[in-house]
Each structure stands twice: as structure tokens, then as C-alpha cells.
Amino acid sequence: MEWFDNFWAVYSNLVLTLGTNALLALSIYLTLSCGMLAMANAAFMGIGAYTSALVTMNLGLPYPVALAAGMAAPGLMAFIIGKPTLRLSGVYLAMATLAFGEVVRIVVLNAESLTGGALGLNGIPQSTEWWHVGLALLLTVAVLWRLRRSRVGRAFEAIKEDETAAGLMGIDVGAHKMLAFVLGAMIAGLAGTLNAHLTFFIGPNEYGFDRGVDILTMAILGGINSLFGPILGGIMLTVLPELLRGFKDFRLVVNGFILVLIVLFLPKGIWDPARFRQWFSRSSRKGAAA
Amino acid sequence: MSKAASISLEMQSVSRHFGGLKVLQDVNLAIPQGGIFGLIGPNGAGKTTVFNLITGLLPPTSGTIRFNGQDLAGRKPHQITRLGLGRTFQNIRLFKEMSLLQNVMVGMHAHLGYGAFGLLASSGLFRSEERRARERARELLSWVKLDHKAHETADNLSYGEQRKLELARALATEPKLLLLDEPVAGMNSSEKTELMHEIQNISARGYTIFMIEHDMRFVMGLCQEIAVLNFGRIIAQGGPEAIRTNPQVIEAYLGREDDEPVSAAAQGEQA
Numbered sequence: 001m002e003w004f005d006n007f008w009a010v011y012s013n014l015v016l017t018l019g020t021n022a023l024l025a026l027s028i029y030l031t032l033s034c035g036m037l038a039m040a041n042a043a044f045m046g047i048g049a050y051t052s053a054l055v056t057m058n059l060g061l062p063y064p065v066a067l068a069a070g071m072a073a074p075g076l077m078a079f080i081i082g083k084p085t086l087r088l089s090g091v092y093l094a095m096a097t098l099a100f101g102e103v104v105r106i107v108v109l110n111a112e113s114l115t116g117g118a119l120g121l122n123g124i125p126q127s128t129e130w131w132h133v134g135l136a137l138l139l140t141v142a143v144l145w146r147l148r149r150s151r152v153g154r155a156f157e158a159i160k161e162d163e164t165a166a167g168l169m170g171i172d173v174g175a176h177k178m179l180a181f182v183l184g185a186m187i188a189g190l191a192g193t194l195n196a197h198l199t200f201f202i203g204p205n206e207y208g209f210d211r212g213v214d215i216l217t218m219a220i221l222g223g224i225n226s227l228f229g230p231i232l233g234g235i236m237l238t239v240l241p242e243l244l245r246g247f248k249d250f251r252l253v254v255n256g257f258i259l260v261l262i263v264l265f266l267p268k269g270i271w272d273p274a275r276f277r278q279w280f281s282r283s284s285r286k287g288a289a290a
Numbered sequence: 291m292s293k294a295a296s297i298s299l300e301m302q303s304v305s306r307h308f309g310g311l312k313v314l315q316d317v318n319l320a321i322p323q324g325g326i327f328g329l330i331g332p333n334g335a336g337k338t339t340v341f342n343l344i345t346g347l348l349p350p351t352s353g354t355i356r357f358n359g360q361d362l363a364g365r366k367p368h369q370i371t372r373l374g375l376g377r378t379f380q381n382i383r384l385f386k387e388m389s390l391l392q393n394v395m396v397g398m399h400a401h402l403g404y405g406a407f408g409l410l411a412s413s414g415l416f417r418s419e420e421r422r423a424r425e426r427a428r429e430l431l432s433w434v435k436l437d438h439k440a441h442e443t444a445d446n447l448s449y450g451e452q453r454k455l456e457l458a459r460a461l462a463t464e465p466k467l468l469l470l471d472e473p474v475a476g477m478n479s480s481e482k483t484e485l486m487h488e489i490q491n492i493s494a495r496g497y498t499i500f501m502i503e504h505d506m507r508f509v510m511g512l513c514q515e516i517a518v519l520n521f522g523r524i525i526a527q528g529g530p531e532a533i534r535t536n537p538q539v540i541e542a543y544l545g546r547e548d549d550e551p552v553s554a555a556a557q558g559e560q561a
Contacts, residue, residue: 170400
């Protein structure tokens with residue numbers, strides 16, 4: 001097992017980042033699956049990270065309490081800003097949520113006494129074990145899986161396809177959008193909490209626009225027509241830069257190029273069950289003809 | 291009052307204006323419980339607006355709408371649906387990327403008896419309710435003879451089949467009154483005849499139906515009572531025979547031979 005110990009010593013951070021990134025991709029998948037382009041997930045991650053870090057560092061409370069706070073705070077925040085913003089649709093919702101993210105970043109930057117300002121928070125206890133991340137991912141997937149196959153999941157999909165028709169099917173459109181938004185925020189907060197207690201340090205710029213775009217890219221790249229898609233996207237976007245280390249200075253160029261190609265040729269994401277079904281039925285038809 | 295009890299939907303002096311455009315003016319309608327009621331009228335008469343007001347997509351400018359005695363003012367579309375009003379659309383609005391079965395199951399949303407707890411914790415209740423929903427959805431699909439396509443995507447259906455799926459989906463909301471907005475628009479005559487039978491079957495199962503239709507023969511063949519809407523006003527109401535011979539209705543559909551100043555003014559107002 002020596003090789004494993006070596007591997008773990010070098011890559012443990014990367015492996016655990018896979019988990020938190022998968023969680024982030026799932027968090028935005030929830031709002032996307034309900035037809036909303038909400039870009040506040042990086043901010044929710046930040047709120048979760050800061051809240052939980054302050055709970056463990058300043059209040060000295062145990063890690064489970066920090067986890068709960070790291071999910072509750074962004075959830076509550078989502079509920080508050082969701083009230084006015086979720087009436088917006090399309091790019092307008094994206095703009096409003098992006099603006100919110102920027103507000104969060106600036107508040108964190110200026111509330112120096114609490115958040116350390118631009119210097120960030122140092123010395124967060126590294127309480128996150130590998131199995132915490134694994135369990136968090138597993139539970140999130142289990143909940144989302146159940147949700148997807150329930151009337152709530154069907155309602156999300158119906159809202160995504162035609163909001164008016166969904167309402168006339170007896171679906172409370174506003175409440176379901178709010179549910180997706182708040183749940184997404186809580187998952188992002190969970191990822192933020194796990195991540196903060198993994199990295200020892202957090203700063204305000206980790207949760208800005210770049211991160212928001214990264215999160216969206218993971219979900220879109222993987223495909224949002226299944227739960228596996230966002231996870232796959234999260235894994236790819238984490239691993240790809242590492243695999244491309246051989247390109248040295250051109251690493252990010254190649255990275256971007258690959259992403260462009262995927263979006264160009266697989267617009268519905270890498271993992272697209274509908275396309276797989278099509279392939280399958282085509283090959284089985286060929287088989288039947290032969 | 292036995293009369294009040296037998297009224298399903300009642301519109302009392304309902305008006306709807308869009309800016310200066312008076313789309314509906316002082317509309318009074320009483321849809322009796324049971325049977326098929328038709329609303330006809332030339333293009334642009336305001337028929338779909340009537341449905342949009344009833345289902346809560348638009349608020350009326352004035353007037354009241356009551357459904358089974360309950361005032362619908364201020365209620366959201368999903369609340370009105372839950373009172374027992376189902377509808378289809380003139381320009382089909384299916385959930386195109388979902389399967390037929392899923393489309394119909396969406397309609398059952400408010401009738402599945404598991405809350406958040408049942409969803410996350412209780413497998414038994416969740417499974418049995420979902421199974422019930424699936425079986426009911428299959429049954430409704432069989433009513434419109436689409437059960438053999440239950441797992442296909444709604445997008446793959448022919449035009450006539452899409453209309454029938456909309457019907458099944460509306461039935462899934464368990465409506466006491468079913469609003470059909472031009473159910474045979476764009477269908478060929480054999481599809482029309484088929485749908486006519488299906489609507490008769492649905493009516494025979496005890497659903498009250500209120501339909502907007504353009505096709506006179508279709509309406510005359512199906513409806514027990516018909517109201518005629520022209521330029522936002524109800525100009526006639528009665529049985530098919532009375533409507534067919536009503537001079538005002540004939541004028542609205544065919545125009546009048548001698549151009550009286552009154553009708554010229556009415557034309558000018560619309561133009």
C-alpha cells in the first residue's frame with residue numbers, strides 16, 4: 001500500500017476537490033433543471049465557506065455544527081434574494097444573481113474585522129476527511145435522485161419546458177423555483193464548507209465571477225439531462241488541467257480548446273441519455289434488420 | 291337554490307381591456323353542470339381571452355367569475371386548476387421533451403399524496419403513490435388511444451396525437467370542468483370525427499366540457515348549448531338549432547348585405 005500512501009500524499013487534495021466540484025456542479029444543475037440560469041452559486045459557496053469557518057474558528061463549535069451552519073446560511077440567503085429575483089427569467093435572472101455574487105464578494109472584502117478582508121481567513125481547522133466528502137456527495141446524489149423521479153422532479157422539468165402550462169397543471173411554479181434555488185444554495189454551501197475545512201485558507205476572490213463561470217461550465221459540459229452529467233463535468237474540469245501539465249505554458253489554451261470542442265460538438269453535454277438511447281435504438285434496429 | 295347548484299361556471303359582466311382595446315365587454319355566461327357547452331365566434335372575437343381569464347392567466351378588468359360558487363378573483367393559475375378547472379391550448383403546449391406518460395403524470399401533480407417526508411423518508415408511500423399515478427396516466431392515455439406510445443417523447447407525435455395528449459394531460463388534473471380551446475384546429479376530417487367521439491366519451495364519463503371552436507359542424511354536432519361571441523360581446527346563446535337560425539349570428543359570420551351605419555361603425559371601431 002506504499003504506492004497508495006504516496007499517491008494520497010500528492011493527490012489527496014485533488015481527489016477531494018473532485019468531490020466538492022461535483023457538488024458545485026450538482027448545485028447549479030438543480031436550478032438549471034428548473035429552467036433558471038442562476039449564477040449565484042459561487043457566492044453561496046462563499047457564504048457557506050465563511051459562515052462555517054467563522055463557526056469553527058471564532059465560536060470553536062464542532063465540525064457538524066459548522067456544516068449545518070454552512071448549509072443553512074446560504075439557504076436562508078437564497079430564500080431572501082429569491083423572493084424578488086426569481087420572477088426574472090433568462091439572462092435577466094443571470095444578471096441579477098451575478099450582481100448579488102459581486103455584492104457578496106465586496107461585502108466580504110470590506111467586513112475586515114469579521115472576514116479578514118482581502119487577506120482572507122487563515123488557519124481554518126482541516127477537519128474535512130475524505131469520507132466526509134464522499135458521504136456528502138452520496139447523500140446529495142441520493143436526495144436529488146429521489147427528487148428527480150418524484151412529482152417535484154417532474155414539476156421542475158415541466159417548468160423548464162413551459163412555465164405557463166406547468167402552472168395550469170396545478171404546479172405552484174413560484175414555490176418550486178424557490179425550492180430549486182434554496183436547495184442549490186444549500187448544496188453549494190455544503191461544498192464551500194467542505195472545501196474551506198480542507199484548504200486551511202479562504203479568500204474573497206475564490207468565490208467571484210470566475211468560480212461562477214467554472215461551476216456553470218462543469219454542469220453544461222457534463223450535461224444537465226441526468227445526475228451523472230454534472231458529476232462527470234465536475235470531474236473533467238478538475239482533472240483536465242492536471243492531465244494537461246505536459247503542455248506547460250499552453251496548458252490553459254489547450255484546456256479551453258477542448259472545452260470549446262466539446263460544447264461545439266456535444267451541445268447537450270457529454271452525458272446525454274437521449275443521445276445514448278438514440279444510438280442504442282439505431283444499433284438494435286440494425287441488428288434486427290441483419 | 292337548485293338552479294345555483296347546477297351552475298358550474300358563471301361569468302358576471304366580465305370585461306377585459308388591453309389599454310384602449312376592449313377585448314371583452316360585459317360578458318355574462320353560465321355554464322351548466324354536465325354536458326358540453328360551446329363558445330363560437332369569428333377570429334379575434336376574444337374567445338381565448340375568455341379562457342385566459344377563467345384560468346387566471348389574466349385578471350379581468352371588471353366583473354366576477356365564479357366556479358362552483360367560489361370567486362376566482364386573485365387566485366393564481368395553479369390554485370384555480372386545483373379547484374377543478376383543466377384546460378388545453380389552442381397552440382399546443384406540451385412538455386415536448388418528456389414522454390407521454392410523464393406529460394400526463396405532471397397533470398397529476400396536485401393529486402399525489404406524499405409530502406416532503408414521504409418523498410425523502412417513506413419509500414412505501416412514495417412507491418405506491420407513484421405506481422398509482424403511472425396506472426392512472428396509462429388509463430387516461432388509453433382513453434385517447436395513445437397508451438401504446440406511452441414511452442415515446444411527446445415531440446414525436448403527429449399533430450392530432452399531440453392534441454389528444456393535451457386532452458389526457460388536462461384530464462389528469464381531475465377537472466370538474468374541462469376547457470378545450472379549439473380542440474380540432476388543424477386536424478383533417480377523419481381526425482376530427484375521431485376526436486368528436488372521444489370528447490363524447492369523456493362527456494359521458496361525467497365531465498362538464500366548455501369548448502371554444504371554430505368548426506361549426508363540429509360544435510353543432512357536439513354541444514347542447516352554444517354562446518356566440520362577436521367583437522367582445524355575447525350576441526346570442528341557445529341550442530344548436532336556435533344559433534344556426536339566429537340572424538345576428540349569421541350576420542356575424544357571413545356579413546350583412548345592406549351596409550347599415552351601425553354595423554359600419556362597429557367595423558370601423560375594430561379596424
